[in-house]
Amino acid sequence: MNTQTRLVEVRTKILKHNDIVARQLRQQFAERGIFVVSLVSSPGTGKTMFLEQTLKQLQPEFRTAALVGDLATDNDARRLARVGAPVKQIVTGTVCHLEAQMVQDALAELPTHDLDFLFIENVGNLVCPASYDLGETLRVVLFSVTEGEDKPLKYPTIFNTADLAVITKMDLAAAVEFDLDAAQHSVQVVRPGMEILEVSAKTGAGMNDWIELLKERRRHIVPQAEILEINVI
Amino acid sequence: MAREGSAAETAELIFEEVPLVVHCPSCNVDSTVEIQSFVCPICGTPTGEIISGRELEVTALELES
Numbered sequence: 001m002n003t004q005t006r007l008v009e010v011r012t013k014i015l016k017h018n019d020i021v022a023r024q025l026r027q028q029f030a031e032r033g034i035f036v037v038s039l040v041s042s043p044g045t046g047k048t049m050f051l052e053q054t055l056k057q058l059q060p061e062f063r064t065a066a067l068v069g070d071l072a073t074d075n076d077a078r079r080l081a082r083v084g085a086p087v088k089q090i091v092t093g094t095v096c097h098l099e100a101q102m103v104q105d106a107l108a109e110l111p112t113h114d115l116d117f118l119f120i121e122n123v124g125n126l127v128c129p130a131s132y133d134l135g136e137t138l139r140v141v142l143f144s145v146t147e148g149e150d151k152p153l154k155y156p157t158i159f160n161t162a163d164l165a166v167i168t169k170m171d172l173a174a175a176v177e178f179d180l181d182a183a184q185h186s187v188q189v190v191r192p193g194m195e196i197l198e199v200s201a202k203t204g205a206g207m208n209d210w211i212e213l214l215k216e217r218r219r220h221i222v223p224q225a226e227i228l229e230i231n232v233i
Numbered sequence: 234m235a236r237e238g239s240a241a242e243t244a245e246l247i248f249e250e251v252p253l254v255v256h257c258p259s260c261n262v263d264s265t266v267e268i269q270s271f272v273c274p275i276c277g278t279p280t281g282e283i284i285s286g287r288e289l290e291v292t293a294l295e296l297e298s
Contacts, residue, residue: 003297003298004297004298005295005296005297006295006296006297006298007293007294007295007296008293008294008295008296009292009293010290010291010292010293010294011290011291011292011293012290012291013288013289013290014289014290014291015289131289153269156268156269157268160268160271160281160283188279189269189270189271189272189279190268190269190271191271191281192271192272192279192280192281193279193281194281
């Protein structure tokens with residue numbers, strides 16, 4: 001029996017749908033002047049605590065909101081809601097990361113019209129979130145002093161796709177003999193030139209630098225948004 | 234596993250790895266690097282400018298009849 005072989009070219013990006021939705025989100029955020037920050041880290045790095053303190057410090061001056069992804073519980077959303085900012089939980093079930101579509105769906109239930117900052121806390125995972133663009137303006141990767149200085153070397157892809165690294169739990173640095181130089185070097189090896197901040201959300205150390213960075217980065221996008229609004233009126 | 238009992242029972246899934254290539258701003262050359270070392274192999278300049286290696290695509294189907 002003769003077999004015939006036929007080659008069908010497909011050339012389709014597997015994450016094409018995600019990329020399309022992410023692009024739409026990014027455009028919407030830019031038009032509305034919303035500065036969007038996504039937070040990625042391992043489970044237990046202290047994303048929620050960090051976000052709680054961030055929202056608290058921004059609240060008096062800015063309109064903020066947060067989306068938080070978790071496999072099962074809404075504990076994080078309840079914790080964050082105490083700060084007073086609108087918070088929406090995205091329960092992902094068995095999915096280990098957030099996707100642009102989940103963000104888009106969740107936004108429909110969150111008042112975003114007048115927002116200055118939107119935070120998206122990803123599911124605790126340093127692998128899969130790297131591949132999914134969420135339309136964010138700034139992707140922040142966090143790792144704590146208890147996780148080891150070589151974390152960036154073990155998970156290079158997520159560090160490579162991030163815009164900023166934050167080292168958390170600095171109040172424990174001495175106790176665990178954390179080597180800051182080695183950690184900074186690890187980051188620079190996988191992502192040359194990336195800015196690194198060291199914070200302790202618990203004591204507040206380093207949080208001012210982070211808040212100032214957010215305000216400064218936002219200033220770069222907002223003038224455009226205000227011009228757009230004037231044109232619309 | 235997924236192909237068992239289906240028309241594609243004997244199908245093969247072939248992965249083609251795309252090497253990680255970065256651009257060096259100093260010597261203006263693209264080189265293949267390891268993911269744990271974003272450094273130009275020629276001049277040693279650190280660079281994160283990825284040219285290729287992030288692709289995740291279905292490129293083609295080869296059908297036999």
